[in-house]
Amino acid sequence: MLPHQQIELKLQAAVRTVLPDADVAAVLVRPCDAKFGDYQSNALMSLAKVRRLNPRQLAADTLARLDVADLCSAVEIAGAGFLNFRLKPAVLAQTLEAAARGEHLFFDRTAAPRTVVLDFSSPNVAKPMHVGHIRSTGIGDALQRTLRLLGHPVISDNHIGDWGTQFGKLLLGWKQILNREALRSDPIAEMERLYQAINAECDASPARLEEAKAELVKLQAGDPENIALWQEMIRLSQVQFDTIYSRLNVKFDQALGESFYNPQLAAVVADLLARGLARESEGAVGVFSDGTLPPREDPFLVSRDGEWIPDPALVRKSDGGFNYMTTDLATVDYRLKTWAPQEIVYVVDDRQAGHFKKLFDVFARWKPEAAKTTKLVHVGFGKILGDDGKPFKTRSGGTVKLGDLLNEAEERAFQTVSEKSGDLPEAQRREIARVVGLGAVKYADLLPNRQSDYIFSWDKMLALQGNTAPYLLYAYARIRSIFRKSEAESALRQAPGAIVLAHPAELALARHLLNFGLTLEAVAGEYRPNFLCNYLFELAGQFTGFYENCPVLKAEDPATRTSRLALCDLTARVLKLGLETLGIETVEQM
RNA sequence: GCAUCCGUAGCUCAAUUGGAUAGAGCAUUUGACUUCGGAUCAAAGGGUUGGGGGUUCAAAUCCCUCCGGAUGCACCA
Numbered sequence: 001m002l003p004h005q006q007i008e009l010k011l012q013a014a015v016r017t018v019l020p021d022a023d024v025a026a027v028l029v030r031p032c033d034a035k036f037g038d039y040q041s042n043a044l045m046s047l048a049k050v051r052r053l054n055p056r057q058l059a060a061d062t063l064a065r066l067d068v069a070d071l072c073s074a075v076e077i078a079g080a081g082f083l084n085f086r087l088k089p090a091v092l093a094q095t096l097e098a099a100a101r102g103e104h105l106f107f108d109r110t111a112a113p114r115t116v117v118l119d120f121s122s123p124n125v126a127k128p129m130h131v132g133h134i135r136s137t138g139i140g141d142a143l144q145r146t147l148r149l150l151g152h153p154v155i156s157d158n159h160i161g162d163w164g165t166q167f168g169k170l171l172l173g174w175k176q177i178l179n180r181e182a183l184r185s186d187p188i189a190e191m192e193r194l195y196q197a198i199n200a201e202c203d204a205s206p207a208r209l210e211e212a213k214a215e216l217v218k219l220q221a222g223d224p225e226n227i228a229l230w231q232e233m234i235r236l237s238q239v240q241f242d243t244i245y246s247r248l249n250v251k252f253d254q255a256l257g258e259s260f261y262n263p264q265l266a267a268v269v270a271d272l273l274a275r276g277l278a279r280e281s282e283g284a285v286g287v288f289s290d291g292t293l294p295p296r297e298d299p300f301l302v303s304r305d306g307e308w309i310p311d312p313a314l315v316r317k318s319d320g321g322f323n324y325m326t327t328d329l330a331t332v333d334y335r336l337k338t339w340a341p342q343e344i345v346y347v348v349d350d351r352q353a354g355h356f357k358k359l360f361d362v363f364a365r366w367k368p369e370a371a372k373t374t375k376l377v378h379v380g381f382g383k384i385l386g387d388d389g390k391p392f393k394t395r396s397g398g399t400v401k402l403g404d405l406l407n408e409a410e411e412r413a414f415q416t417v418s419e420k421s422g423d424l425p426e427a428q429r430r431e432i433a434r435v436v437g438l439g440a441v442k443y444a445d446l447l448p449n450r451q452s453d454y455i456f457s458w459d460k461m462l463a464l465q466g467n468t469a470p471y472l473l474y475a476y477a478r479i480r481s482i483f484r485k486s487e488a489e490s491a492l493r494q495a496p497g498a499i500v501l502a503h504p505a506e507l508a509l510a511r512h513l514l515n516f517g518l519t520l521e522a523v524a525g526e527y528r529p530n531f532l533c534n535y536l537f538e539l540a541g542q543f544t545g546f547y548e549n550c551p552v553l554k555a556e557d558p559a560t561r562t563s564r565l566a567l568c569d570l571t572a573r574v575l576k577l578g579l580e581t582l583g584i585e586t587v588e589q590m
Numbered sequence: 591g592c593a594u595c596c597g598u599a600g601c602u603c604a605a606u607u608g609g610a611u612a613g614a615g616c617a618u619u620u621g622a623c624u625u626c627g628g629a630u631c632a633a634a635g636g637g638u639u640g641g642g643g644g645u646u647c648a649a650a651u652c653c654c655u656c657c658g659g660a661u662g663c664a665c666c667a
Contacts, residue, residue, distance in 0.1 A: 026607055033610075042609050045647080055647075079610055080647050124667080165666065258667090284665050296593075302663055303592035310664080317665040324667050353594060354662055382595085383660085420629055448603060452596065453660075459616095460602070464629040466615040467603085471629085478627055485626070522606045534604065537614080544631070553626040590629080 001108065002517060003071050003091055004029050004039050011041060011083070014065040018058070022047055029085065031515050037076070037084035038511055045081040055081030089501050092510050096499045099513075100566045105573060107517030109151030117155045117335050118144050120347035121250070124161035125237040125257075126170055126191035129244050131392055131400040131456075132349070135381045138445045138583065140347040141250045142529040143379070145581045150524055155253050155339050159331065160241075162234050162257035165321070168216030169198040170233060171226055172208075175215075187236040220321070244402055248438065249583060261330040265322040268330045269315050277365055278315055286312030287362050299357045313358040328359050329366065336370050343375045345527065350380035350451060379527040382453035384445075392456045406438060412462055413437035413470075421590065432590045436470050437462075439584040443469035446529040446582055467537045469584055472575065475540040477590045478547075479572040484588070486553050486565070497562040505546040509567060512542045516574050520581070529582060536578045543571045 012024040027047075032040035044062060048055035059077045068075060071091050076084045099105055120140025123129045144156045173194030182190040202209040219226040234257075245251070269285055272278035278287045288310050289300035295308040302311035315326045335344055346356060356378035364371040386392045394400055414433035421429065444461035448454040464470050501507045519535040522528070552568060555561035576586050 028607065030606070036610075040609085042648095043607080045609080046607080049646085082610075122667095161667065282664085286664070299593090301592095304663090305591070308592090312664060314665050319665080321665080323665065327667090350595065351661055352667085355667085357594090380595085416629085449605095452603085455602065457602075463616080468615085471615095474627090474629060478630090481627055518606080526606075528606085530604080531606065534614085541614090547626085548631060551626065555626095589627095 002104075002106065002514060003087055003095060004031075004514070004518070005108070007039060007068055007071055007085055008041075010066060010068055011043075011062070014062050015044070015047070017065050018061050019047060019051070031511075031518065032084065034508065034511070036078065036082070037074075037086040039085040039087075041083045041085075042081075044083065048081060059083055087511075089507070092507070092514070093499045093501055095514060096501075096510055096566070096570060099570055100499065105516070105570075105577060106513055107150070107520050113152050114342040115153045115155070115339060116147055117157060117339060117341045117344045118147070118347065119157050119159050119345065120144075121245075121252075122159045122161060122348070123237075123241060124166075126166070126188070126195060126233050127237075128188050128192060128399070129240065129402040131384055131402060131405055133402055134405070134441065134445050135384065135450075136347045136349070137245075137248060137250055138442050139379065139381060139450055139527075139529060141248070141583045142446055142532075142581065143345070143347065143524070143527055145583060146520055146523045146529070146532070149577075149581055150520055152524070155335075155341070156251070157335075158241075158252040158255040158257075160255055160257035162237075163259040163262065163327075164324075165216060166195060167219055167230055167233075168212040168214075169202060170195050171215040171219060171229055172212045173198040174229055174233075183236075188240050191233060191236070240403075244406075247406055248442075249585070256331075256334075258324070258327050261327050261334065264330040264333070265326045268326055268333065269322070272315060272329075272362075272366060275366070277362070281310075281312065283318030284314050285316035286310075286314040287358075287365070288312045290365065299354065299361055313362050325355070325359065325362070328355075329362060332359075332363055332376070333367075336367070336374060341374060343377060345377045345379055347379045347381070347527075350382055353378060353380055377527070379450070381450040385453050385455045387455055387457060389455070405441065408458075409437035409441045409462075410434050411437070412458060413440065416462065416464075416470075417590065424589070428589075432587050435585045435587050436473055436590065439469035439473060439579070442583055443472070443533065447533045449530055450528060467533070469579075472536055472540055472579060473584075473586060473590060475543060476572055476575045476579070476586050477588060479543070479568050479575075480588045482552055482565070482568055497559065497566070499566050500560065500563045502560075503546075503550050505542075505549045506564075506567060509539075509542045509546045509571065512539055513570055513574060516578070532578055532582060536575060536582075539571065539574060539578075 008027070008029040011029060012027045015022055015024050015027050027041065027043040029039045029041050031038065044059045045055045047053075048058040056077055059081045063075060063077065063083070066075065068085065071087060072085045073088050074086050078084050118140055120143075121133060121137040123133055140156070144154050147154045170191065177194065177197060179190060182193070198208070198212060202212055215226060219230055269278065272287060273285065278285050281288075287300070289298050295301045295303075300311055300313065301308045303309075313325050314323055315329065316322055332344065335341060348356070356376075360376045360378075363376060384392045392400055410433050413436040414429060417424075417429045417432050417436065421432075424432070440461040444456070447467060460466070461468055462470060464474060501510050515535065519531055522531045546567065550564055552561065552564040555564055579586055
């Protein structure tokens with residue numbers, strides 16, 4: 001167990017003896033500004049507040065019951081009632097030595113695993129994956145990696161858009177205007193063309209729209225020809241998905257598309273009707289407000305002309321068809337029955353926040369028992385903008401296809417690598433460029449707080465300085481080169497010596513290494529990979545300070561050299577694992 | 591119109607239960623080293639956290655209000 005956790009447990013026990021009724025779950029120990037110490041707790045101030053106690057007195061009483069002499073050199077009460085802890089350097093060194101022996105890497109697997117269904121990526125059949133998919137896919141994958149690393153069982157599920165009204169138009173196009181040659185060379189582009197052409201015709205001609213609807217009805221009724229064509233469209237799309245996911249190194253446990261839930265949709269609606277949760281209105285069936293919330297907070301009401309009117313969650317259209325609310329409800333039901341998760345997490349565009357608010361509300365009313373044990377979470381994210389501040393498009397104004405984007409990233413990275421390391425063989429430069437280019441795109445997407453929009457910039461994400469993937473990869477490669485040069489790695493692994501933290505830069509680096517686990521927990525707790533990005537960037541910065549001030553291979557004595565090599569190795573391992581957790585590979589040389 | 595999210599340095603962004611003097615990178619200026627990888631590092635300037643009010647020992651964070659932006663508002667997903 002890491003030192004801060006030991007302190008935290010002891011502090012919680014001390015608080016319990018002083019305030020037996022207190023909820024100590026909020027009594028946390030967190031890293032703090034180095035001038036105050038290594039760790040800090042500010043929990044006593046809020047505990048004192050609600051009890052109208054003097055916070056400094058409470059801190060003093062708690063401190064009297066707290067024995068952390070084995071871990072800390074001093075505990076201070078500061079300011080309004082902060083507790084500041086300073087680790088003994090020996091404790092710091094011992095923690096690093098245990099890591100050097102491979103006993104841990106500054107994080108613990110969770111003591112309270114939670115089963116999480118992670119729903120992300122969700123591309124559509126017959127459409128190209130575009131730049132927008134990088135967000136859901138990248139954030140979702142980083143979250144699944146983080147949760148797994150911490151020991152939580154994860155079921156990642158790609159809820160592919162393989163059903164819906166668009167197939168009426170696609171089928172009509174396929175039967176009437178399909179270009180076989182184009183389909184062979186670029187199936188996704190051809191299917192997209194079919195959809196766009198027919199869609200435009202339908203907008204202009206109601207008769208054409210009726211034709212498309214007729215194809216859809218046939219498909220829904222199980223017409224063998226339409227089913228076969230639909231399956232062919234899915235198969236062709238799957239080839240594209242597989243290619244992209246393979247490049248991005250993203251894996252799913254499940255890929256149960258919308259069509260998987262078709263057989264359950266009628267039963268879902270019947271059940272909602274039978275329970276009195278849904279009712280018919282204007283020929284459609286919807287779930288309406290239950291009046292328990294004030295109108296402003298009620299997701300089923302909307303204001304029009306100064307009046308609150310119903311804004312139901314429709315589960316059946318007036319033509320008898322179902323929509324995505326119905327599918328999502330059936331999906332929740334299936335996931336509950338199949339995996340009994342504690343959480344279902346949807347990594348989906350923030351624009352759908354309203355939909356999820358309704359979905360979660362209907363779920364709570366539909367399955368009140370399950371709602372007590374299963375938390376539904378919408379992990380939303382903002383848009384990617386061009387440097388004009390408008391949604392990111394190609395120069396001609398079209399959608400940026402994900403495959404093209406990845407190609408360009410690799411190409412740009414290749415040019416830089418060739419410029420800087422032209423002496424490496426081309427195959428190696430290609431491989432470096434692949435890792436750097438893809439890493440740059442992923443990292444740039446994970447770095448900003450996910451809820452805000454961000455501006456896409458090749459120059460910034462591929463820059464070798466600043467908070468970028470290339471910088472972190474370079475930091476890693478630089479450490480690795482020390483070992484290449486010294487051939488000291490095997491010796492280090494065989495006989496890890498004592499770690500001596502004498503220089504301030506060594507201490508600072510060591511402290512930062514210890515915070516890796518806290519960072520991972522924060523990522524998993526708030527579904528925010530950017531915490532890990534910033535942690536790694538800071539780690540690289542701390543390493544630089546160490547590297548500038550503390551000669552490693554030229555250290556003054558063998559013991560110092562061994563100790564510093566161990567610090568290098570631990571830093572490299574955390575960088576590598578951290579990047580891996582973000583879905584980013586590393587290279588030994590660049 | 592109503593709702594949601596957002597507004598932080600010239601630009602792009604951070605800020606982990608409300609915590610101590612709001613931090614990085616870019617850009618700008620200055621400096622270091624015939625380099626354990628210069629694809630480097632160090633330093634400086636730059637802020638009334640959109641405005642105003644409130645709660646609190648403590649507010650970028652919570653509440654109210656105004657301004658500005660994005661998004662969403664039954665039978666597309």
